[in-house]
Amino acid sequence: MPEIQYSPRRRHLVRFDPKRIPHMFADVLVLGAGIAGVRAALELDPRLRVVIVTKDKLDLSSSAWAQGGIAGVLDPTDNVENHAVDTIGAGAGLCNEEVVRSVVQAAPELIRELATFGAQFDKRDGEIALTMEGGHSHARVAHALGDATGKEIMRALIDTVRGARWTEIWEETFTIDLLTQEGTCRGALVWNPDHGKTFVWAKQTILCTGGAGRLFRETTNPDIATADGHAIAYRAGAQLRDMEMMQFHPTVLYIAGSSRHLISEAVRGEGAHLVDNRGHRFMPDYDERAELAPRDIVARAITDQMEKTRHTCVYLDLRHLPADLVTQRFPHIGQVCREFGLDMTQDLIPVRPGAHYMIGGLSVDMNGQTTLPGLWAAGEVTSSGLHGANRLASNSLLEGLYYGIRAGRGASSSALEMPDNFCIAPLVSDWPRTTQDDDGLNLVDLQNSLSSIMWRNVGIRRDAEGLRSAAEQVDFWDRYVSQREFNTVEGWELQNMLLVARLMIESALVREESRGVHYRSDFPQTNAGPGEHVSIVWSDAAAATTH
Template sequence: MADINFSLLHRYLVRFHPKQIPHAFTDVLILGGGIAGLSAALEVPAPLQATVITKDALVQSNSVYAQGGIAGVLDPLDEIANHIADTITAGKGMCDPDVVEMVIREAPERIRQLIKLGTQFDLEDGELALTREGGHSHRRIAHALGDATGKEIMRAMIAEVNQSERIQCWPETFTIDLLTYEGVCRGALVWNPHHGKTFVWAKQTILATGGAGCLFRETTNPQIATADGHAIAARAGAEMRDMEFMQFHPTVLYIAGSSRHLISEAVRGEGAYLRDATGHRFMADYDDRLELAPRDVVSQAITLQMKKTKHPNVFLDLTHLPPELIKERFPHIGDVCAEFGLNIAHDLIPVRPGAHYMVGGVTVDRDARTTLPGLWAAGEVTSTGLHGANRLASNSLLEGVVYGRLAGHGAAAEAAEIPDQYRALPLESDWPTVSVDDTDQLDLKDLRNSLTSEMWRKVGIQRDDSDLNEAGQNVEFWNRYVASREFASPEGWELQNMMLAAKLMIAAARQRTESRGVHFRHDYPDTDPAQARHITMVSKRTDG
């Protein structure tokens, strides 16, 4: 195991005084309202109260945008052992076999539970319609609304949460920092545009804030995926792990003027071809599994093919598939492409890779505990050991459900043992008493664009030490004057979180001197068996 210690200029992003800020109290505080956060909330039994804090509306999360589906062994011709083997193969020597087996064995029951909640998965002859995606040896992906699985699952979960008297939701509320006292997580400092800052004290806290795709210029993620959870956990002293592993989705719609829409893995699962600018179906040049190779392989192949052809994208070809299948399976993708004059049954779809899923994150054990007492975590903000060095397609919603449930159950059990104490703790921020807020001197949008462009060019799909070193120097320079300022709104806090997460990612990527899974280095193109280990990171600063 390789360890990296990193320093912080400030433990908290803002100044505060407990006597000058409102206080709220709850049993279990859940930061994030995606599939992991809501799965956790639904596990908190009465008479305990759960409070869910969401940065945007409940309907905005990476979970909502998940197209392909959720993986599980539901076909009699498939076996649990197959799904386990596929997951471990994709993880390139970094998966925790015990975690993989636990999650995969739970998958069928968790999918059935989602159906009981009201999720309407697509059916075929009265049974679940299952598809196959890259890296899977069998058809085991349950999907909904054709290509809008996350949206349908979240619809059902949100409806269930809204009916619960024990769950309170605070939408459009930004989590500034976790509150720690005597080495224990005690809740969070949050901000709402209508009420300002609030201390939310909790017996137990669950982090489920999602991903970090917005660190990169090209991403499938919504604009809220700014690595907030990774940053607040790091500042609080929780162990971070494998921060170098960012998964790039191979196929992201690439049209001038369009936002970078995900083109689901399921498109290739149903038989679509990848062609370059000359029309050549090139995946046979890179892998025997062709378009159904794992994501890391396909992303690398596309990147190399774009270089060979000197073209900014490749193309997905569905024209040989039955039009009725395309219309039934990919209505959302068809509608998006139609806005730009493309009929996906007849036209090629221009695509290129984009940042998609953060594999690394907060270290958690098999019960979803972090290394910080009082803090649990689930979903994309975590490093569980399920994905290893490369996530297998459609295992992410599954992980969110399984670990969300574990976190909710564990946090609730511990909260039930703690008596109610409606009092604030004597916390102090480490900021000077005189305000240093001079944010008017900074163009935050320009800084964010500079950061995401630098990360895309030098810390993206292909890396080397020279690029990583230069990116590290630039991010450190920007962070020097960004971290020293106190901001008063999410725009500034997001930028500070992104800067910290970028620093951690670059440091870990420099330390891993090999190519493995989603981490590819020009200067170390081979996989080194001796480096099949985690890179962990912990902040030097603590509050005692």
């Protein structure tokens, strides 16, 4: 694969004068409060001063929206090697086998630890109940409140971190940029509506800002998933990897005019069928595993079937399942369906794919350390090697826990070794004296236009023509957007999304093959030999390389 180059237009999103902005100091700064961020904070030494920054309320995160569950070997008829083999198989040649085996080996203990924090998992005969999901060879997915696993896990973790006296939580606070000095991360510039901008200087910083689903018109993600962590880390000089790897969930509730709601993988795990508008159960035509094939296969099959039938969606059929099972197992999904006059036990449920999980992200080692000294990362903002080219269902909460702990330990140890004599760097923003301020651009229209072209040209199917067309359009928007200084979260989010969209497009152009979630219709085959990663980093000689 050839080298590519891409440089952001600016190092910083805003102008600043360090003499006019308040400064505060922490030992460890945690950016993001999903499962990875909160678990990292809980691992930090109580002697350290810890600040947790989240751009919305503490209980709003993609982790809290997770429905299906968390995967781990808790059944004596299963074993860790099975879980590893399933994960590696789904990852289509890009998994790091050492990472996979380490994470799945730790999974049972991590799930049991969640119970000690107070998470109430569903039980069967006194033991944690397990279900099957796509790509798994055994039932190994633990769940809570039926189909609200993430909500229950985050409730327990948030209750615990709120009681930790060494943590200070800043809600509704947006991270504008990372602070760097001599190639080392020194904290972040943050903003909230009450206090404006603040420099938060930290000995160590942990980035756990989640994913990028809002880049696409159809997505299961909350509105906060705008790729901020990917963008701020890239501008600061950290290496990103496999940015073309966005996973599309096969089954998102599709009702015109409504927001998109995830229909968990567990619905198919319990036996639901996928049928087209003619009532034909089509998945056996595409894969012998039928509805339990990995997500990339099911998502493409649904897309193909929609084109064949010239219909806007396909349908989940649960009518052959016991009504009691459906209502007890999926209370939240059932409630959402009832809001639109649908009964899961009697009606076909309209679904289509949507952007779900960002597999690409910051390159991290086994301890969650990034390529930028002083910066650690965990969760969906990273490319850890666990998921490869296609995440196995219910491995995401598991990864957040595992790497949250590792990053927390590493940052804690490093911070304890550093003295308290902070040296404020003589920072200078890279804005010219004359520049345009935000002059009333329609940011909603711009974001909608961006998500639409990403869905059309950088979605489930891609080709060189569509990718280049998307690149030209994104560059056009970025040329005039980047010349404006915004003072709102919406403006900063748009700038971050434009940058990450270009990184995703460039990486997708370089990968001239189809692998996992990345499907090139002009290169439909997978390259022979071991899979290669696409890495990209901004430096004085910005370059993306494959290895």
